[in-house]
């Protein structure tokens with residue numbers, strides 16, 4: 160009997176270092192190659208030692224976020240991996256700058272923490288192949304097609320066929336229309352196995368309009384009271400969506416004319432060209448805006464880019480959108496430490512905060528936070544801390560609806576902390592309980608890292 164094998168190298172019962180292996184009939188596909196944002200150096204890698212990477216035929220990268228792509232140069236240059244690597248065009252364009260920055264940042268922290276050099280990044284870059292959305296590539300009996308996943312520019316879901324078995328890997332995805340991205344698509348063919356993210360478990364997102372209103376109201380009132388607003392964001396992806404919201408709000412509120420919105424990221428400045436180029440891969444909203452105004456919507460009117468804090472005169476209320484998103488170090492951390500003691504200031508967390516990072520810690524509203532330079536120095540925290548999620552992951556409603564539309568027989572949950580993932584599993588099992596012990600039974604798995612999951616392919620075939 161043929162067994163389909165799923166083996167999680169990272170991202171099993173956790174968010175971070177996503178990397179999964181699927182195997183069937185002697186073919187091996189690897190999905191993503193990320194790092195874990197709460198760890199450094201080798202500890203941030205997926206468990207690559209637990210699998211022979213030399214057997215991988217194809218490696219597919221879903222999107223450019225570090226937890227999905229940042230260990231790729233390591234895999235390509237430092238292991239026995241010799242397969243082919245694919246990602247979409249915008250992912251590859253942003254990947255280059257993003258990882259260049261990642262190498263620089265890890266080198267500053269501590270040389271021994273460096274997973275690979277800039278040379279490794281350059282040497283591996285040309286060997287990465289690109290795939291268009293809705294096009295199918297076949298390599299040695301493995302067929303795969305890329306579909307839009309929403310989430311961030313270039314993010315893809317991969318529909319993979321190996322010797323007749325069909326697998327859909329969602330990567331990170333969203334099903335809510337925003338200012339610039341399309342929602343994730345439902346592939347036209349039913350997969351046997353769905354590998355889906357479970358970031359928000361059974362939680363429910365607030366409606367988009369309410370979230371935006373809450374965000375702009377909070378910013379406006381902080382500024383009116385003479386405070387500063389800090390918004391930590393990952394340099395690329397959701398940051399561009401927030402900037403579109405702010406730029407529009409400023410254009411509608413004349414009283415804010417003299418208050419500056421800064422975007423503190425050299426990386427984002429470099430990548431803005433990629434956003435300006437790939438408007439055709441975004442949704443109708445933004446393409447219409449482009450047509451109507453004849454101006455690129457990513458050429459912001461009210462947002463100033465600053466390279467670093469040495470260029471920043473902090474003498475009046477302002478809004479600063481800065482990376483990194485989880486306040487581990489860099490500009491966002493420096494501003495947090497500077498602004499935390501003043502109760503007029505507001506910190507607004509808009510992304511997903513991973514376990515073990517300052518972002519997660521600050522949400523508990525501690526009275527003091529440790530300085531990053533010297534953890535023995537404690538800084539009073541009096542600034543307001545708010546969380547409004549613009550992370551662009553599906554909530555329970557959206558995820559379960561998507562699963563219903565995709566209609567798989569086997570569901571494998573990845574990319575979620577144990578508790579939310581466990582709750583999602585229970586919710587799905589009870590939703591499909593009526594099919595238990597029938598040919599339509601839906602199986603749900605939540606494997607841990609390095610835990611083998613074997614699915615009998617024959618059973619799936621008969622039931623179809």
Ligand SMILES: [Zn+2]
Nearest residue numbers: 222224310331
């Ligand atoms: Zn992501």
